[in-house]
Amino acid sequence: MNPGSxxxxxxxGAYVLGGLSDEDHRxxxxxxxxxxQCQTELGQVSGLPRLLDxxxxxxxxxxxxxxxxxxxxxxxxxxDARVTSLLGEVARRRRRRRTWLSGLAAAAAAVFFxxxxxxxxxxxxxxxxxxxxxxxxxxxxxxSAVRVDIALVTRGWGTQLDIDCEDMPKTGALxxxxxxxxGHATTAASWRATATGYSKVTGATALRPNExxxxxxxxxxxxxxxxxxx
Amino acid sequence: xxxxxxxVAEIYREHGPMxxxxxxxxxxxxxxxxxxxxxxxxxxxxxxxxxxxxxxYLITTARHLIVDQYRAAGRRPQQAQxxxxxxxxxxxxxxxxxxxxxxALGRLQANHREIVRCLYYERLTVAETxxxxxxxxxxVKSRAYYAVRNLxxxxxxMGVTR
Numbered sequence: 001m002n003p004g005s006x007x008x009x010x011x012x013g014a015y016v017l018g019g020l021s022d023e024d025h026r027x028x029x030x031x032x033x034x035x036x037q038c039q040t041e042l043g044q045v046s047g048l049p050r051l052l053d054x055x056x057x058x059x060x061x062x063x064x065x066x067x068x069x070x071x072x073x074x075x076x077x078x079x080d081a082r083v084t085s086l087l088g089e090v091a092r093r094r095r096r097r098r099t100w101l102s103g104l105a106a107a108a109a110a111v112f113f114x115x116x117x118x119x120x121x122x123x124x125x126x127x128x129x130x131x132x133x134x135x136x137x138x139x140x141x142x143x144s145a146v147r148v149d150i151a152l153v154t155r156g157w158g159t160q161l162d163i164d165c166e167d168m169p170k171t172g173a174l175x176x177x178x179x180x181x182x183g184h185a186t187t188a189a190s191w192r193a194t195a196t197g198y199s200k201v202t203g204a205t206a207l208r209p210n211e212x213x214x215x216x217x218x219x220x221x222x223x224x225x226x227x228x229x230x
Numbered sequence: 231x232x233x234x235x236x237x238v239a240e241i242y243r244e245h246g247p248m249x250x251x252x253x254x255x256x257x258x259x260x261x262x263x264x265x266x267x268x269x270x271x272x273x274x275x276x277x278x279x280x281x282x283x284x285x286x287y288l289i290t291t292a293r294h295l296i297v298d299q300y301r302a303a304g305r306r307p308q309q310a311q312x313x314x315x316x317x318x319x320x321x322x323x324x325x326x327x328x329x330x331x332x333x334a335l336g337r338l339q340a341n342h343r344e345i346v347r348c349l350y351y352e353r354l355t356v357a358e359t360x361x362x363x364x365x366x367x368x369x370v371k372s373r374a375y376y377a378v379r380n381l382x383x384x385x386x387x388m389g390v391t392r
Contacts, residue, residue, distance in 0.1 A: 013374030017349040019356045045382050051390065052350055054328040055335060082246070083239050086268050090238055090275055139277050142287050145294050 012038060016045050140226045148217050148226045150176070152209045159212065161188055161203040168197045173220040178205045179213050238275045245288050246271070248333065253292055255329040257299075266295050286389025293326055327390060334384045342377035349374060 011028040014020045020028065032038050140146045146167050153160040163176055175190040189203025205212070209230065216227045249267045257263065270291045274284075335343060341363075348359040349370075356374075360367045385391075 007368075010372050010375040013345075013376070013378040014349060014356050014371055016378050017346060017374055019349040019354060019359060019374075021356065024356070041379075045378050048378060048381060048385075049350070051327070051331050051385065052346070054324065055331045082264070082268075083242055086242055086271060087235050087239060089268060089272060090235065143290055143294070145298065 009035070009038060012041055012045070016042070016048055139228060141224055144225045146217065146225045148228075150215055150228065152212065152230065154209055155204075158204060158206040159209050161205065161215075163189060163199075163201050163203060163217075165199050165201075165217070166197065168199065168225070169193050169219065170195055170197050174199075174225075175218055175220070176203050177216045177218055178207055179216065180207055180211055181213050183213070185216070238271060241274060241284070241288075242271050245285065248285075249288060249292055252289065252326070252329050252333060253296065255332075256296055256326050262299070266292060266299070269295055283387060283389065285387050289330065289389050293323075296326070330385070330388050330390050334381060334388060334390070337384050338377060338381055342373055342380060345370060345373045345377050346381070 008028055008031040011020060011024055011031075015025070015028050032042065140148075146165065146169075148166075149164040151162040153162060159178075161176060161178075165174075168174060170193050172193050173190060174193055176188045177185045178188045179185045186205065188205040189201055191199060191201045193199075212230050214227060214229045217225045219225060246267060249270060250263055253266045254260065254263045257266070270288055273291050274288065335346065338346065344363060345359065348354045348362055349356070354362065356367050356370050359370045363370065365373075
């Protein structure tokens with residue numbers, strides 16, 4: 001018997017799982033030496049046996065005969081009740097978020113007011129206008145749980161960056177990078193991780209707030225923990 | 231921008247049961263399962279990630295929440311803590327991978343799953359499997375091929391990339 005190439009190609013499955021006859025095993029090993037497609041596909045699935053071993057000798061509850069070995073006591077409650085409770089929590093957090101956003105709106109009003117003050121002929125002489133501030137909450141990248149809040153304060157010399165971080169790595173060094181419109185990144189602050197994972201530091205950049213395209217908190221190895229577009 | 235209510239409810243309906251199974255089997259704490267699952271969905275709501283692979287993102291988020299809770303529960307002011315946490319984490323990672331592999335097997339088409347069971351877990355030959363299942367050997371071989379390919383796709387979707 002001389003099987004065609006298509007027949008050999010399909011042997012990949014039993015080659016990985018086991019169970020091929022000696023004849024088929026030899027034929028497929030031979031085929032594998034010259035077939036680039038099979039080599040690629042084998043590379044993709046060759047890790048499966050190790051993963052399948054994790055599921056234990058019998059492959060877990062889905063492979064067990066009869067009903068699932070592990071009871072799921074959580075499936076009794078009607079799903080709609082859970083959705084309602086989840087959306088209730090969403091609404092609660094959204095309210096909290098609104099409070100925070102209105103704080104931001106107040107800051108925007110301060111910008112407007114301060115602008116007016118500067119245009120006028122020193123009407124407010126003797127008082128220091130509040131520097132315009134924009135708050136940015138940097139979103140943690142997938143796989144990272146850090147929380148970062150950055151206030152961009154407009155200064156005559158550029159932008160002051162007040163950084164509040166929580167749930168950060170507890171070892172190593174961290175840095176805030178500012179990236180301008182051309183994608184050029186510079187460090188605006190660097191600091192040591194703290195044992196509590198919390199830190200409050202201030203950085204500076206010559207860029208003006210409107211020239212900052214995005215902000216990134218990175219580890220010393222360059223791994224991005226959180227980022228925000230302004 | 232956070233997602234709207236409909237999007238949250240849809241993610242929850244579509245992925246909630248899978249997340250609940252995974253979290254339940256990884257923590258064995260029925261009281262906490264729903265809290266963790268809801269927190270996972272809430273994080274996704276808040277961050278509206280531009281993740282191509284939402285399932286993997288959800289599972290990774292759940293993994294982090296479970297690890298965090300583990301750490302919070304076991305926090306002790308001892309020098310040895312760092313080592314202990316690392317060991318706990320890798321044990322937990324293994325436990326979670328186990329659950330995910332089992333979950334992936336559960337998502338496999340039934341006739342493919344049967345082939346994986348016979349060839350891999352029961353160590354039967356293709357010929358023996360053919361007799362057991364009652365299909366020609368050629369069918370066993372092609373089912374084994376598609377079982378392996380599909381299992382890889384399912385695991386990739388769950389963020390198990392090893």
